Amino acid sequence: MKPGLLVISHGSREAGWVALVDESIEAARAHLGSQLLIEAAFLELVEGRLIQDGIDRLEAAGVTHLFALPLFVSSGSTHVDEIGWALGAYPKSRTETELEPIRISAALTYGKPMDDDQEIVDVILDRMKKLSIHPAKESILLIGHGSKEEGFQEAWEQGFDSIGEQLLRLGGYNAYSSALLQLEEVPERWESLMSGHPMNEIIVVPLFLSEGYFTKQIIPRKLEGLRCRYNGCTLMPHPKIADWIVRKTLEWLKDLGIH
Structure with a gap:
């Protein structure tokens, strides 16, 4: 038995994006x-x-034994599903895909993406410290890519709800909401936070793996004219991402009987 780890992420034409993944690896x-x-x-x-x-x-x-770990933010990502199908981990893809079945001889274990894992919550809390002044008087708006697809949208929302509960409990923040870009929810969710907690400052956090088009252009455009604090900091680079990869891999090795 010879184990191997394959960490799979989306990819980008920007060399810096790829470099951040490589640094975590x-x-x-x-x-x-x-x-x-x-x-x-x-x-x-x-x-x-x-x-x-x-x-x-x-x-x-x-x-001989391969752990394919999707380095993606949410189980609601259609990419996570189509990759699982292409690897043979799922009997069919739940969405249309241009991927073709991937050749693989090793025994495969397909992992789960980040979702609401503790390491990811820790990264978000760390990012928020740079913007936070008085947590008890602040509201959080977490923004993610999201999906309109049935089942996938719900997975995004469930993960975000769990993250929000942990941010309130661990960070001492006063209120929380989330917005999915695919559903055009940013203005509505900002307004809801303002209406429910008018005296609070709103901290906006993008739940994206790395900086790029969405964090530098799309989200700032959605926030134009809305009173909030936003600096665009993403999950990477942060040592907790490597910690997450290590924990997931060690759990898999333990299941294989390798300590």
Whole structure:
């Protein structure tokens, strides 16, 4: 038995985006040790480092048991579903996909994305400290990409609700709401927070893996004219992302009987 880890994220044409993923992978590798073979792969846009490329390299190195970990924010992402189908982890894709089935010989375990895991909540709390002055007099508006697809939208909302409960409990904030860009919810949710807690300051946090088009252009555009604090800080770079990868991988290795 020779285990291997394949961390899968979306990918970007921006070299800096890819570099942030690689930095998190290298930090995880430092904890997991050189005996475990690790590859970072991307759904699209990164030539020579797509999912099939990563699997081929791991299997060429002798990997017999593979843990494919989706480095995505939510189980509501349609990409998580289509990747699972392409890997053979799911019998069918619940949405239309242009992916083709991926060749794989190793025994596969397909992991779960970040959702409301503690490490992610910790990152968000850390990001909010840069904007927060008096938590008890502040409201939180968490913004994510979201999905209009049935079942996927609900998964986004459930994850965000759980995160919100933890932010209120652990951070001492006064109120919470979330908005999904795909559903055009930002103005409505901002107004709801203002109406319910008019004396509060609103802190806006983007729940995105890395800075890019949505955090630099789309969200600021949605917030124009709305009184709030926003700095666009995303989940990466942060050491807790590597911690999440390490924990998920160690749990998988334990299930395999490898300690």
